[in-house]
Amino acid sequence: MSAAKKVFLKGNEAIAMAAINAGCRYYFGYPITPQNDIPEYMARHLPEVGGEFLQAESEIASINMLLGAAATGVRVMTSSSGPGISLMQEGFSYLAGNELPALVVNMSRQGPGLGGINATQGDYFQAVKGGGHGDYHLIVLAPHTGQELYDLTIKGFELAEKYRCLTMLLGDAILGQIKEPIDPWKPEKTAGDPDREWLITGARGRQPRLIKSLYLADGEMEKHNWRLQEKYRRLAAEDVMVETRHTDDARLVVVAFGSMARIAKTSIEQARAKGLRVGLIRPITLYPFPTATIGEISRQGARFLTCEMNTGQMVEDVRLAVENPGQVEFYGRPGGSVPTPEEILARIEETYQD
């Protein structure tokens, strides 16, 4: 990281600036609150660097424009929220089947339906378990600060290229709207390898290439699917990201991601001040999930309290990761509310056993 001067930015703007600094020159999207700062920033600043911003007629169109651009190998992104992300699910499935790298930002909003525009984590299942058809995954990154929005946007492009997968940056209205000082560092690498053997460029002096997801010949579909699964296995082996705090001696470990983790960080310090041995596990990659880290810590015999801004989604993955699912408690509130550190602290005290 260079020691550049910090800039004071909204989370949404931090993402957009990071994308441009990461070499992203194409953005396709359709307006929706609470992420409009991203397309607005791109519309203003992409032309300054020779890039192109295009407002699509729908999220269905924007994800397919992204597909068409990603096939050429450039860094390309879109962003949306709730209803728009739902419309993109068909496209996500095709990007997965076609093995195309790109970045999508979900500044999630409350649902179901038109819902509300405030913070929520109700889209965990949709992001991590699929949403589109078929046996596929997105790489899902869950930042919890402005700087991390910036850093993971850059990382998101790199991971997408490493695995030929779509990366989703999963945030919410709190993260998108809070203004924080950001170090706007510039990565060295701002493009994928131009020699990748699948890039669609026009068949000049070489055999024609094909980007497709249809496999009808005997056995081909299964082979393709196993190949995708092999990628996901490699992803889980090499690129899980997780933050742990005070877990060495913890009797109770809070598991939380994104905005909820940020709130919970205050709660665990309050608990420590009261002499309770409480720790935190913060998954940064929601897919691949930090199953091994959680499993290891669970073998110390600690209890777990999964905290989410939904009625219990990630907790299913925590229960699968721990040695004994009985160790895991849940605290959550659905879309429409944001818990205070004190509410979580109260739940910590209730659950805690020395």
Add this chain to the structure above:
Amino acid sequence: MKQIFARPASLTGKNFHFCPGCHHGIVHRLVAEAIDYFDLRERTVGIASVGCSVFLYDYFAIDVIEAPHGRAAAVATGTKRVLDDRIVFTYQGDGDLAAIGTAEIIHAANRGENITVIFVNNSIYGMTGGQMAPTTMLGQQSTTSPYGRDCQRDGYPIKMAEMLAALEGPSLVARVAVDRPPNVKKARKVIRQAFQMQVENKGFSFVEVLSACPTNWGLNPQQAVKRVAEEMIPYFPLGVLKQKDVVDVL
């Protein structure tokens, strides 16, 4: 000896899988001839749609991206915005373009997106086994209009070329047929012009081709071309509906 006929270099030579009397094969050839004519093979990207023509990539010796059903014009937009010195065309059926992909085609046309669209209107869903399309004729039987298309229930056969010609964006909008040699000749010329428009950066070009699907019409190939002439052409009139100035290359 002078060679007067050969397979276009833009076709791979793989035998078409299309049914006997299907017009997709003729349209493929005309598109390949246009690509050859302007020597575009090595800088063309084809966008295959979902329908009987999805295997475009087996037949064209060019780079191809397979689009989700109906989304070819959006995919082409993304590709063309990046590769603006390359030639990008979509090849779509009437289910793909005129039903599920209506929004994508209208907005690509309205933006004047500098792509070429080949729209095969065979008044039926071929690949899925003969269901009603938005272009199915009134009274025409299909597996989902077994008593014939009824305007009260199903609306009217949609005239895509006329709709798109009403927009400012397109440089060329035309409807052709390939039911008999004189029409094939006209279709060859118009498809060539559609690619020329893109080469000259004039923006969105669109050619609707009235085509036969003998299999799902339940007709033999001779009856099928007769139907194109007697039932389809009177309702879907042939001709150039809109054209920005172009130098005649023929």
